[in-house]
Amino acid sequence: MSNHKLNVVILAAGKGTRMHSDLPKVLHEVAGRPILSHVIACAEQLDPDRTVTVYGFGGEKVREAIARPDIEWVRQAEQLGTGHAVQQAMPLLDTDSITLVLLGDVPLLKAQTCRSLLKHAEKHLALLTVEKQDPTGYGRILRSYDGRVQAIVEQKDASDEQRQIREVNTGIMAMPTARLTQWLSRLRNENNQAEYYLTDIIAMAVEDGVGVVSEQTRDEWEVAGINSKRDLADVERQFQKAEAARLLQAGVTLRDPDRLDVRGHLTTGRDVTIDVGCIFEGTVDIGDDVNVGAYCIIRNAALGNGTIVAPYSHIDGASVGDRNRIGPYARLRPGTELSAEAHIGNFVEIKNSQVGIGSKINHLSYVGDSTVGRDVNIGAGTITCNYDGVNKHRTIIGDRAFIGSDTQLVAPVTVEAGATIGAGSTITRNAPPDALTLSRGKQITIAGWKRPEKKKG
DSSP states (O other), X not given: OOSSEEEEXXXXXXXXXXXXXXXXXXXXXXXXXXXXXXXXXXXXXXXXXXXXXXXXXXXXXXXXXXXXXXXXXXXXXXXXXXXXXXXXXXXXXOSSEEEEEEETTOTTOOHHHHHHHHTTTTTSEEEEEEEOSSXXXXXEEEEOTTSOEEEEEOGXXXXXXXXXXXXXXXXXXXXXXXXHHHHHHTOOOOSTTOOOOGGGHXXXXXXXXXXXXXXXXXXXXXXOOOOSHHHHHHHHHHHHHHHHHHHHHTTOEESOTTSEEEEEEEEEOSSOEEOTTEEEEEEEEEOTTOEEOTTOEEEEEEEOTTOEEOTTOEEESOEEOTTOEEOSSOEEOTTOEEOSSOEEEETOEEESOEEOTTOEEEESOEEESEEEOTTOEEXXXXXXXXXXXXXXXXXXXXXXXXXXXXXXXXXXXXXXXXOEEOTTOEEXXXXXXXXXXXXXXXXXXXXXXXXXXXXXX
């Protein structure tokens, strides 16, 4: 790319009628992020001097959802065509620059493709085209007998012969901004839609003797626009196929690459195995020799080396050390920190707590707002009662403590190192070290007692 300044204009004003939704089309999500966010991320890699997004349908919802200080916004109050949309952005652009026009509903576009296009844009009008098996609905590229681009004709204005052309306009183009300014001033809306087509500038460039150069991508998916929920689902699957291919290339074992969802940024170490149906959201870092069982959901978390996550476990905002065993059906909530070699078993929930080396919480327990030492055993059905109806309080459990099953620890409370809590206890005061503490009512038997019987009739 040249040393010229770069403007990027992203067209994101469309309503997306075929989405059948009140949500603006560009805010529907691919891989857990708004479609428009993907386009902005592509533009960002080009290091532009200015990025201007033209929004319309949905109004401030679009700006609020994206909320990036490096993006300039301009509203297209009436949707009068792509040419009209770019006209709205012109007052914000540097005229001694190149302008790249991107579409806010094309999320899989690669920055390298844009760089290839921009190489031609210093003196020419550069178009990104693609050959489609089914070009229905797309503007066709009209070429002269010697192969030079002459114009683009939209589907609704094309003749039957022109509709047989399979090379189509992607809507992505780049050109000198000064030339763009001139051409936009000459646009007319004399067509079947009464809209100002940006594609009409192609014929103007030919008329003005400005070369029209095309760059063609071989990947239809890269320039696939989203106009319906069917399109959205297809693009999502294509994105996930690419993520699966990336992970396989990095040496990850995927039990079924077609049943994987990465909705953020996933990094993996060596000898990682991921079973079917897993979802990774936000930023997830997986160490070496990690095994993630089927249908786990992991969000904004780190898993240390040698950790095993059994099926159907949820890990959200947690830091997991080395050689931990988690699940099945475990839930680690934000603020959870596991040291090494801890066992967190089935139907155990942990929130905002630290668990020391070698500690075990194996069955049906809730540990919240707690500090658990090393080599602690917490029996089934144990609950840290951390909420008094107004405030949260912490529970401290010292090293080597043993908490019997069905125990309630009413915070704030401390169980000292080496303490044993008898099963079925409700602990409201600190338990001393290396001693047995329990609280139970006296067991009695009532002779002659009979269960109630169901009334007949």
